[in-house]
Amino acid sequence: MSAKHTHVCDVLVIGAGLAAERSAIECAEAGLNVIILSLVPPRRSHSTAAQGGMQASLGNAAMAMGDNPQIHFEDTVKGSDWGCDQEVAKMFTETVPIMIRQLDFWGVPWNRVVAGKKKLPSGLEVEDLKEKEGLITARDFGGVAKWRCCYTSDGTGHTVQFVVDTVVCKLNIPVHDRMEAIALIHDGTTCFGAVARCLRTGSLNVYLAKSTIIATGGAGRIYAASTNAIINEGTGAAIALNTGVVPLGNMEAVQFHPTGMPPVYILMTEGARGDGGYLLDKNLHRFMPDYEPKKKELASRDVVSRRMIQHIRAGYGVESKYSTQPHLWLDIRHLGRKWVWTNLREIATIAMNFNGLDPAKDLVPVIPTQHYTMGGVRTNKDGFAYGLKGLFAIGEAACWDLHGFNRLGGNSLAETVTAGFLVGMQVAKYTLGATANFDYKLVEEFVKKEEERIKDLISGKNGKENVFEIRAAMQQAMMDHVHIFRTGPSLEQGVAKLQELYRRSLKIGLRSSGQAANPELAAALRMPGMLRVALCVAYGGLMRTESRGSHFREDFPKRDDANWLKRTLAYWKEGADLPTLDYEPVACPYMPPGDRGYGEATAGAKPAAK
Amino acid sequence: MGRQLTFNVFRYNPSIPGDKPRMQEYRLEEYEGMTLFVALNEIREKLDPTLMFDFVCRAAICGSCAMLINGRPRLACKTMTRSLPSRITLMPLPVFKLIGDLSVDTGTWFRNLQMRTESWIHTSKKFDPNALEVRMDNKTAEAIYEPERCIECGCCVATCVTANIREDFLGATGINRVARFIIDPRDERSDAEYFEVVGNEDGAFGCVGLMACDDNCPMEIPLQENLAFVRRKMAAAGLKLDLKGFKIS
Numbered sequence: 049m050s051a052k053h054t055h056v057c058d059v060l061v062i063g064a065g066l067a068a069e070r071s072a073i074e075c076a077e078a079g080l081n082v083i084i085l086s087l088v089p090p091r092r093s094h095s096t097a098a099q100g101g102m103q104a105s106l107g108n109a110a111m112a113m114g115d116n117p118q119i120h121f122e123d124t125v126k127g128s129d130w131g132c133d134q135e136v137a138k139m140f141t142e143t144v145p146i147m148i149r150q151l152d153f154w155g156v157p158w159n160r161v162v163a164g165k166k167k168l169p170s171g172l173e174v175e176d177l178k179e180k181e182g183l184i185t186a187r188d189f190g191g192v193a194k195w196r197c198c199y200t201s202d203g204t205g206h207t208v209q210f211v212v213d214t215v216v217c218k219l220n221i222p223v224h225d226r227m228e229a230i231a232l233i234h235d236g237t238t239c240f241g242a243v244a245r246c247l248r249t250g251s252l253n254v255y256l257a258k259s260t261i262i263a264t265g266g267a268g269r270i271y272a273a274s275t276n277a278i279i280n281e282g283t284g285a286a287i288a289l290n291t292g293v294v295p296l297g298n299m300e301a302v303q304f305h306p307t308g309m310p311p312v313y314i315l316m317t318e319g320a321r322g323d324g325g326y327l328l329d330k331n332l333h334r335f336m337p338d339y340e341p342k343k344k345e346l347a348s349r350d351v352v353s354r355r356m357i358q359h360i361r362a363g364y365g366v367e368s369k370y371s372t373q374p375h376l377w378l379d380i381r382h383l384g385r386k387w388v389w390t391n392l393r394e395i396a397t398i399a400m401n402f403n404g405l406d407p408a409k410d411l412v413p414v415i416p417t418q419h420y421t422m423g424g425v426r427t428n429k430d431g432f433a434y435g436l437k438g439l440f441a442i443g444e445a446a447c448w449d450l451h452g453f454n455r456l457g458g459n460s461l462a463e464t465v466t467a468g469f470l471v472g473m474q475v476a477k478y479t480l481g482a483t484a485n486f487d488y489k490l491v492e493e494f495v496k497k498e499e500e501r502i503k504d505l506i507s508g509k510n511g512k513e514n515v516f517e518i519r520a521a522m523q524q525a526m527m528d529h530v531h532i533f534r535t536g537p538s539l540e541q542g543v544a545k546l547q548e549l550y551r552r553s554l555k556i557g558l559r560s561s562g563q564a565a566n567p568e569l570a571a572a573l574r575m576p577g578m579l580r581v582a583l584c585v586a587y588g589g590l591m592r593t594e595s596r597g598s599h600f601r602e603d604f605p606k607r608d609d610a611n612w613l614k615r616t617l618a619y620w621k622e623g624a625d626l627p628t629l630d631y632e633p634v635a636c637p638y639m640p641p642g643d644r645g646y647g648e649a650t651a652g653a654k655p656a657a658k
Numbered sequence: 659m660g661r662q663l664t665f666n667v668f669r670y671n672p673s674i675p676g677d678k679p680r681m682q683e684y685r686l687e688e689y690e691g692m693t694l695f696v697a698l699n700e701i702r703e704k705l706d707p708t709l710m711f712d713f714v715c716r717a718a719i720c721g722s723c724a725m726l727i728n729g730r731p732r733l734a735c736k737t738m739t740r741s742l743p744s745r746i747t748l749m750p751l752p753v754f755k756l757i758g759d760l761s762v763d764t765g766t767w768f769r770n771l772q773m774r775t776e777s778w779i780h781t782s783k784k785f786d787p788n789a790l791e792v793r794m795d796n797k798t799a800e801a802i803y804e805p806e807r808c809i810e811c812g813c814c815v816a817t818c819v820t821a822n823i824r825e826d827f828l829g830a831t832g833i834n835r836v837a838r839f840i841i842d843p844r845d846e847r848s849d850a851e852y853f854e855v856v857g858n859e860d861g862a863f864g865c866v867g868l869m870a871c872d873d874n875c876p877m878e879i880p881l882q883e884n885l886a887f888v889r890r891k892m893a894a895a896g897l898k899l900d901l902k903g904f905k906i907s
Contacts, residue, residue, distance in 0.1 A: 088712075089765030091810055092720045152791045155779040155844060157802035160794055182793030200803055206719065207806055214778035217769065225765040226757070248757050249673045277715045311691055314717040369690075390800070394719065401718055401736040402693075516703040560707045564673035565758060568707035 051243070051495050052251035055224075056486075057083045058479050060241050060257035062229045062284055065093035066205070066461070067443025068263035069212045070468025071475060075259075076219045078476035083255065085227040085244055087279050090213045094265050094277040095464060098205025099317035099394055101187060101197035102465075103458035104144040108161050108183040110174035115194035117141040122639065124456060127191045127348050129597035129607060130641040131301065131452025131615070131634060136429050138638065140450050140466050147465045148184060148198050155211045157200050158184040159391075169324030169382055187391075188322040189457045191348035191646070197458040202317045202394045205461055212465070226565075227253065230573055232260065232287050232439070233494045239439035240486055242287070243498050245573070250564040252498060254491060258482040259438050259475050261431075262288055263468075266421035266444040270582040272523035274418040275308050275315040284445040286577025288425045289584070293435035295617035295630065297426035297447030299581065300588035303455055303598050304532050306352040307378055308417025310371035312402050316378055316395045316414055318457040320407075321345040323391060325380040327356065328411065329364035332377070340646055347646040350454040350598040353416035354648070357532050370403060370413040377411040384408070416532060420444065420460060422451045422598070423585075426617055431471030434617070438482065440475050442467040449615065452634075453597025505572045506562035511555025515572040518556065522549050522582055530586045535602045539590035546586055547625050550579040584618040584627045591629055592616065605648070609641045660688035663739060665701065666747045671710065671758035681747075682706075694727065694734035694748075698760075710758040718876060721811030724751055725760050731813035733876045734760075751816040768810045771828065775855050777835050780847045798843065805838035805884055807877050814871035814881060826860045830871035830881040833862055837884040840891060849895035857892040 059075045061068045064086030076082045086093070107115040120141040125132060152158055163181040167173050176185075189197040200207040216223070226247035233240045233256070241257040267282025268274035288294040306327070307316040321327070326334045327345055339355045340347045347355075356376055359365070365374025380388055385408040388396050392407070399405040399412050425441035426434045427448050433439040442448065443464045448471075450463050504510055529542025553576045562569040594608035595601050613634050618627040643649055663686050670679035684701045695716045702709045711734070714722040718736040725734050726749040728742060739746070754762035771777070814830040821827045828836075836856045839845045856862050865885060872882040 088714055088720075088722065089768065091768070092714045092722050092765075094715070096809075097715050097717065097719055146787045149789070149791045150785055150787070153779075153781075153783075153785045153844070155842060157794075157799040157806060157842075158791075160796040160799050162796045182795060184791055185796075200799070200806075203719075203803070203807060206809075207803065210806060214772065217772040218776075218778040220773075223765075223769065226763075248763070277720065279714050312693075312716070398717055398719075516707075558707070563708075564671050565710065566708055567702060567710060 051254040052246070054254040054256065055083055056256045057081045058258050059475060060085070060255045060260045061263060062242060062261065063263035063265065063445065064090035064223055064225065065095035065263060065265055065443065066209055066212055066464035067468045068261070069216050070465045071261055071263065071442055071472035072221050073212070073215050073219060074469055074472025075476045075479065076221050078480065080476060080479055082221050083224060084216070084221060085224040085229060085255065087226065087228055087247065089225045090216065090223060091210060093209060094280055095461070096206045096209045097277060097315070098461045099202040099315060100189065100319035100322065101199030101204045101458050102148060102208070102462040103189065103192070103196050103456065104148040104198055104462060105141065105194065105196050106145055106148065106184055106186065106198065107194070108180045109186045109195050110166070110176045111188065111195040112186050115196055117145070119193050120196060123192045124450065124459060125639050126644045127454050127456040128452025129454055129644065130609070130613065130636060131298070131596055133429060133449035133634070134636060134638050136448055136450050139429065139470060140463065143470060144462045144466050147462070147469060151208060151211060151465065152184065154215055156207050158198055159200055161185040187319055188346060190318055190321070190346045190352065191343070191456045197319070197322060199319065201390065202319050202392050208461065208465070228283065228570065229287055231494055231498055232291055233491055234291055234436055235487070235490055236293055238437040240491070243494050245570070247565045247570065250566060250569070252495060254495060256484070256486050256491065258484050259440060259479045261475060262425055262433070262439070262441040262445050263443045264445045267581050268418050268421065270522060270578055270585065271418040271526045273308065273313045273527065275305055275313055276418070281574055281578055282421070282581040283574060283577065284441070285424055286574070286581050288433065288439070288441065289580055289618070289620045290577060291436060292620060292622055294433050294439065295426050295435060295619045296581070296584050297423050297449065298453070298588070298616050299423035299584035299618055300592055300599050300616060301422035301453045301597060302418060302585060303349055303420035303422060304353040304416040305349055305419030306356055306416050307414040308419070309399065309403065310375055310413055310415050313417045314398050314402065315419065316399070316412060317392070318349070320378060320380050320392055320395060323380070323387065324383055325378055327414070328377040328379050329359060330366045331364065335359050335364065343646040348454050348644070349457060350600070351647040353532055354600060356416050366413070368413060371415060373415065375413045375415040378414045379411055380407050381409060420455055422453065422455055423447050430474040431467065432474070440471060442471045453599055501573065502562065502569065505556060505558050505569060508557030510557065512557040513552045513555045514559070515556050515568060515575050518549050518553050518575055519571065519578070522546065522579055525549070526582055526585070530589055533600055533602050534589055536590065539586060542586045543583065543590055546579060546583050550576065550583060550625055553579050580620050580627070587627055588616045588618055588629065613641065661744050663688050663697070664745045665697065666745065667709070667759070668749045669759050670756065672756060673758065688739050692739040694737045694739065695723070697739060698734065711760040719809060721764070721809035724811040724813050724816070725749065726751060726816070731816040731874050733811060751812050753815050753821050754812055764810065764812045767812070771832050771835065775828065775832055775836055777839065779839070779842065779845050781844060782846060792844070794843065802838060802842050805834045805879060808834055808879055809877060811876060813874045813876060817870040817874045819868055820864050820866055824860070824864065827864045828856065828861050830885065833888050834879060834881055834884045837888050840888065849891055849898070853892055853895040856888060857896055862889045862892050
C-alpha cells in the first residue's frame with residue numbers, strides 16, 4: 049500500500065462542523081471508535097459563522113406564547129414551499145426543543161427572558177412574564193408565526209460549536225484536522241471509508257470504516273459572491289456524486305440571503321430584521337410593506353430576496369462606492385446603540401471592520417447573496433445515503449430534506465444538532481450491527497487512482513489548463529445564469545458554459561511543482577468535482593419548469609403541484625459531461641399544498657411609489 | 659492608479675526536503691477596499707501558486723488567518739492594505755508549529771489547551787430530556803458570552819513574552835477560557851479544582867504583566883480583567899488550601 053497511514057475505525061465523520069461533531073458524540077457515546085477528519089480545526093468550521101440563532105418552539109418569550117412543534121412544522125413546510133419531507137420536518141420540530149436544552153446543559157449561554165413590559169420597534173407593547181424569567185428567550189425571524197429563534201447575541205453558531213466541541217474534547221474523540229477526503233472507497237454497493245490528502249504534508253492516507261458520515265457543509269463557493277466561508281466548496285457532495293451511484297437531491301434549490309454586505313458579501317444576520325430592522329431604497333423609503341403587507345421584511349428569504357431584486361430592477365437601487373452593482377440599505381439605527389452593540393454586536397463589528405460603518409448611526413449596504421445549499425447528498429429520513437450501504441449524510445451537505453425549496457432562517461443551525469443526534473443514533477445502531485470486511489485490493493485501487501490523478505496534474509499529462517481561471521469562470525457563470533431570477537435560455541447558456549469548463553477541468557496542469565501540501569494541487573483536485581456539483585444545480589434548474597421556493601423561473605412563474613411535486617435526483621455517470629436526472633415524488637401526508645401566506649401568490653406585484 | 663505594494667513574505671515549507679527559510683518579495687497594485695485576504699489570494703492565483711496561508715470565514719470570526727503583519731499579530735482578512743505602508747512584511751505567528759510559509763498549526767495547540775484545562779462543563783447532574791432548562795439570569799448569560807467570544811486566533815499567544823519562552827504557558831486565551839467556566843454556574847468545579855488547572859506558573863501566575871495580549875486581541879476581549887479575576891480567585895483559593903494544610907508546590 050502506498051498510502052502513508054491507514055486508519056481503521058467504526059465510524060468516519062468527514063467534516064467537523066456542528067452536524068459532524070454532534071453525530072460523532074452520539075456514536076462515541078454508543079461505545080464506537082470514531083475519527084473526525086476535517087479541512088480545518090472544528091472551531092474554524094463555517095457553523096461558527098451562523099449568527100442569528102436556532103429555531104425551537106420553547107414558547108418562553110412574550111411573542112412566543114402558545115408556540116409548539118406543530119406550528120413550527122407548519123412554518124417549515126410553508127417556508128419549503130411544500131418541497132420538504134414532512135416526516136423529517138415532524139421529527140425535527142418535535143426534537144429540536146430537547147436539543148436546545150441539552151446544549152444549555154452542556155454550556156451554551158443562551159440569552160434569557162427578562163420579565164417586564166417592552167415597546168418593540170414596531171410600536172407594539174408586549175410583556176415578558178415573571179413566571180418565564182430566566183428561561184431561554186427567542187427573537188423573531190423570517191417566515192414564522194411565533195418568535196422562536198433562540199440565540200446568544202448574534203454569535204449563536206460560534207457559541208454552539210465551541211460548546212459542542214467541548215463535549216468532543218471531553219469524550220476525547222480524535223480530530224484529524226487539515227485532512228481532506230478526496231475519494232470515497234466503495235464497491236458500488238457498500239462504502240468502506242475514504243482516501244484523504246493531508247493538508248499539512250500532502251501525503252495520502254486511508255480511512256477504513258464500517259460507517260462513513262458526510263457532513264462537509266454547503267457548496268456556496270461555486271458562486272463568485274457568497275456569504276459562505278471559502279472552504280465551502282461542496283467537497284463532500286462532490287465525492288459522493290463521483291461514486292456514480294449516490295445521487296444529489298434538489299441541487300437547483302439554492303438560497304439567496306437578502307442581506308449580504310457588499311463588497312465582501314459577508315452576512316448581516318436576519319436577526320437584524322427580526323429585531324426590527326428595515327430595508328430602505330435609494331429614496332430611503334421602506335419598500336417591503338408595499339410588496340408584503342403582512343410579513344414586510346420578515347417574509348421568507350426567497351421572497352424578500354426576489355422583492356429586493358424586483359425593486360432594484362424597477363430603478364430604486366442605490367449606487368454607491370460600496371458596490372459595483374446597485375444595492376439597498378439595511379437600517380437598524382432605530383434599535384438604539386445599546387441593542388445594536390449588545391444583541392447585534394457581531395454584524396456591527398463586521399460593518400465597522402469592512403466598511404467603516406457603525407450601524408447604530410449608519411445605513412449598511414446589502415444585496416441578496418448566495419447563502420445556503422438546500423440540496424445535497426440525498427438520504428432517507430434516518431440519514432442513510434441513497435445508493436451505498438454504510439454511507440450517511442447530515443447537515444447542509446445532505447438533502448435529508450427538511451428545507452425543500454427554501455429554508456427558514458434559524459432552521460439550519462437547528463438542523464445540524466438535531467440531525468447529528470437523530471442520524472447519529474441511527475448510524476450507531478447500524479454500525480453496532482455491521483461487520484468490517486475490507487478488500488485491500490479494492491482499497492489499493494482507490495489509492496492508486498488518486499495517486500495517478502496527482503501525478504498527471506503535476507506532469508501536465510492531460511493539458512495545461514489553469515485551475516484558478518477555470519474556478520473564476522465557473523463562479524461567474526453561476527452568477528450570470530443560475531441566480532435568483534432564472535430563465536430557460538439563460539440556464540441553457542449557463543449549462544453549456546459549465547460543460548465547456550468541465551471538459552477543460554479534466555485538462556488541468558499545475559504551474560507549480562505540487563510538492564507537499566501545495567495549495568494549487570488541492571484546488572486542482574477539487575475542480576472537476578465542483579463543476580459536476582455546479583452542473584447539477586444549473587441543469588436541475590433548467591429542467592424544473594416551475595417556480596418553487598428559491599427556484600424562480602421567469603418563464604414558469606407559478607408553482608406547479610400537478611407536475612412538479614417531486615424531488616430531483618442527480619447522478620453522475622462515468623464519462624458523462626452532464627448529470628443524469630431522475631425524480632421521486634414528494635409526499636405531503638400532514639399538510640397538503642396550499643398558500644404560504646406571503647410571496648408573489650398573495651401580495652401585490654408592484655408598488656405604486658416612484 | 660493605485661499604490662505599488664511590495665509584500666515581503668516569509669517562505670519555508672518544512673515538508674519539502676532541502677527547503678530553507680527565506681523572505682520572498684511580491685508586487686501588486688493596490689485598489690480600493692483591498693484587504694490582505696484579497697492580496698494574498700491574488701498573489702497565489704497570479705504570481706505564486708505554492709504560497710501557503712489560511713483563510714476560512716474571511717469575516718474576522720473564525721480566527722484562521724492571524725499572522726505577523728509588519729511585526730504585529732493581526733487577522734489578515736480584516737486588515738486593509740490602506741492602513742499599511744506600501745512595504746508590507748508578513749511572517750507566520752511565532753509559538754505555534756509552522757506548517758508552511760504563513761500557515762501555522764493552531765488547531766493542535768488549542769485542542770491541547772482544552773484538554774489540559776478540561777474546558778468543558780463539569781457537572782454531576784444527568785441531562786433530563788423531559789425537564790425545563792435551569793433558569794439563569796440574562797446578565798449571567800451575557801457575562802459568560804463575553805469570554806466565550808474568543809476565536810482562538812492565537813494573537814495573544816504570539817505576542818506574549820512568557821508564551822514565547824515557556825512552551826507550557828496557557829496564555830491569555832487559556833486563562834480567559836478558564837474564566838469562562840469559573841463564572842458559569844453550571845460548572846460545579848470548586849476553586850480548589852480550578853487551582854489545580856490554572857493556579858501555577860504555567861497558568862495565572864506565569865504572566866509577567868506586560869499585557870500585550872490585551873492590546874492585540876482582535877475581539878477586544880478584556881483579557882487583563884479576566885486575568886485579574888482568575889488571579890484573585892486563585893490567590894484566595896491558594897491561601898485557603900494553604901490554611902487547610904495542603905501542600906502547594
